[in-house]
Amino acid sequence: MSVATVQLFYALLAVVAQAFVVGMVVIRVLAIGSERAHGWYDGVAAAIAPNAMAAAWLVAALATAGSLYFSEVAHFEPCRLCWYQRIAMYPLVMILGIGAVWRDWSAARYAIALAAIGGAVAAYHVGIEWIPALDTGACDVRVPCNVVWFREFGYISLPVLALTAFLSIVTLLSVRPVADRSPA
């Protein structure tokens, strides 16, 4: 299995996840004004909610496996910002895994907080990949963060994968039927 295969695998997953996140946001916004969209949203939410934490765990586990593959097998050295994203992503495997097994919905709180921080770092990382002027204007000689190791489909780089995973986790854990807002 080559590095190219793994890159494409994750890029394809990312496209699916991005479609899910964008779709959910769009339906949620439409639901403000449209009863029909509200019905769709509730339907999707009701389908997702019972297994949302397990699904979020799967995203975190895949992201962690990919992160370790790209650094340990493909030898793409993680930069400073990569490390901050890893700090946010790796614990999610445990938090969401334990939450899913014990059906402990309160785990979602900790997971959303971590994923939001990780997502913010990933968004900044994506930003400096496209606009190098956002950072110091120089490449650190050790492991610079603005080096783009790959860009599948012209836009899916490593921080885009991380950002997608964080957003998917937040979305999965946030999407709940509107009438089912029982205090977590």
Place this chain on the structure above:
Amino acid sequence: MTASQRRGGAPRSTSPRWLLPAAGVAIVLAAAVAAIVLTQGRSPGGSSARPSQALSSSASSGASASGALGSGAGSSSLPWPSAVVEGAALPPFPNAPPDPAVGLAAPLVRGASFAGAPVAIANDGRPKVVLFLAHWCPHCQREVPLIQAWLNGGGAPSDVDLVSVVTSIRPDAPNYPPDAWLQREGWTVPVIADPTGSVADAYGLTAFPYWVLIDKGGNVQARLVGELTIADLQTVIGRLGGS
């Protein structure tokens, strides 16, 4: 069930419980199969596949202070000869001024371009701007066309020599090989290939792009890090006594 009913009563999932896990597994499997099938035809030398073993040594020493990318990175396997450096190495570029290298004699370099033509940094009485570039660094990738456009427009200084040192060469990093990149950019500034990072180390390089300004006596007048505008560069050249 209508939407209003759903919002009013306690909504219960109408889809079976196994639907979401099954969908998740199906998506992952489909992506895996598609990725394997679609990359089967790709040659291992394709744009996104890299010789991953080349970096195994530097990956483990990534935190070393001397700059793992500058001097390590599987240099033994690179096809270009190392440049010869004479004289005491300059101290590493500091995070904050003052720069302890100012006033010190710049190391002399006898090297060659990627094509093998000899290029030197010699004490020949002419002030110099030595620009260190890394092919994978986006800031260098932006600086090079800027300078080349300025040179093409007749901006070349008459009394100051421009020399570039291409260092931190990594076969597994983006935009490799560096000679192809510079050729694409029509780079006319003389190039010293630094496959072992010995020139970068001697000049105390810590970041890219890296500029060392050498006065006509062969001493370091200043060192700079980061992208420079052409106006900045002209100021710098003016201070060296050029025009």
